[in-house]
Amino acid sequence: QVQLVESGGGLVQAGGSLRLSCATSPFPTEYYYAVAWFRQAPEKEREGLSCIRSPNSSTYYSDSAKERFTISRDDDMNTAYLQMNRLKPEDTAVYYCATSFYRAAQGAGAKCLREDEYDYWGQGTQVTVSS
Numbered sequence: 001q002v003q004l005v006e007s008g009g010g011l012v013q014a015g016g017s018l019r020l021s022c023a024t025s026p027f028p029t030e031y032y033y034a035v036a037w038f039r040q041a042p043e044k045e046r047e048g049l050s051c052i053r054s055p056n057s058s059t060y061y062s063d064s065a066k067e068r069f070t071i072s073r074d075d076d077m078n079t080a081y082l083q084m085n086r087l088k089p090e091d092t093a094v095y096y097c098a099t100s101f102y103r104a105a106q107g108a109g110a111k112c113l114r115e116d117e118y119d120y121w122g123q124g125t126q127v128t129v130s131s
Contacts, residue, residue: 001025001120002024002025002027002099002120003024003025003120004022004023004024004097004098004099004120004121004122005022005023005024005122005123006020006021006022006095006096006097006122006123006124006125007020007021007023007125008020008021008125009094009095009125009126009127009128010126010127010128011128011129011130012087012127012128012129012130013129013130014087014088014089014129014130014131015086015087016087016129017083017084017085017086017087018084018087018127019081019082019083019084020037020081020082020084020095020097020125020127021079021080021081022035022037022079022080022081022082022097022122023077023078023079024078024079024080024099025078026078027075027078027099027101028101031101031102031103032053032054032055032101032102032103032104032105032106033053033054033099033100033101033102034051034052034053034054034099034100034102034106034112034117034118035051035052035053035071035073035080035097035098035099036048036049036050036051036052036097036098036099036112036113036117036118037049037050037051037065037069037071037080037082037095037096037097037098038095038096038097038098038113038115039091039093039094039095039096039127040093040094040096040124041090041092041093041094042093044093046096046115047062047064047093048062048112048113048114048115049061049062049064049065049069049071049082049095049113050062050065050069050070050071050082050113051071051112051113052071052072052073052080053105053106053107053112054075054105055105056105057072057073058107059071060109060110060112060113062113068084068085068086068087069082069083069084069085070082070083070085071083080097082095082097084127087127087129088129089129089130089131090129091127091129092127092128092129093126093127094124094125094126094127095124095125095126095127096121096122096123096124097121097122098115098118098120098121098122099118099119099120100117100118100119100120101119
């Protein structure tokens, strides 16, 4: 069973930055993985933001995340990150990381932002951006 714990959320002023972390238990080395960040604002559906896949750390971003957010993963630290810059009030949401494992390498296309791609989820971390 893989565990994921998000951290790094908080209150920030518009235009500021936050770096979210997703600490995981060690991934099984015999599989390829994908890690994604999602968010859910009040009364809205969960939205996929970005994903990163092994073995080449290929990444993909939604339109709302590209140019402001950067995903990365440190395999040695078993931690994924989401660097968020130039934050806006509409970025206020609970942010979740998720992961899944594959026997074959997957491309990092839009499919990697689908919720049903992921088997393991963290509990989320709140991000609030004030105007």
